Amino acid sequence: MAPKKEPTELPVHQLKAWYREGEDPTGRKVYLCDCRSAPEGDHEGRFVGSIPTPAAKIDKWLNNEPDHVLRKENTYCIFHCAKGIRCKKVATQVAEAGFDCAYINEKFENIKLEKEKKEE
Numbered sequence: 001m002a003p004k005k006e007p008t009e010l011p012v013h014q015l016k017a018w019y020r021e022g023e024d025p026t027g028r029k030v031y032l033c034d035c036r037s038a039p040e041g042d043h044e045g046r047f048v049g050s051i052p053t054p055a056a057k058i059d060k061w062l063n064n065e066p067d068h069v070l071r072k073e074n075t076y077c078i079f080h081c082a083k084g085i086r087c088k089k090v091a092t093q094v095a096e097a098g099f100d101c102a103y104i105n106e107k108f109e110n111i112k113l114e115k116e117k118k119e120e
Helices: 012-021 038-044 055-064 085-096
Strands: 029-034 075-080 101-103
Touching (some): 012 029, 075 085
């Protein structure tokens, strides 16, 4: 029996470098996936370019969304949430489904990436 695939815990400094470059060291396009709920994202803001991927809907993304970035070739998804707990669970589920991915084990406010401008 093959060992279970596991996600990578990515340090914030590495996320920032890859996010700035737009790709990981192997040339895969990096996508930052936000595991928080829509109300959390609306309240706290979202990082520029992040993709809303609520933890509560991960089964949908894995099973019923063929166009989600998870399914694109040559991509690497990095998951974040409010405290690092949900994103680790989501990344584990995604890795067990066969995808390479990572998660950020850090509070949202400590990641310090550029946030989208809120509409007034």
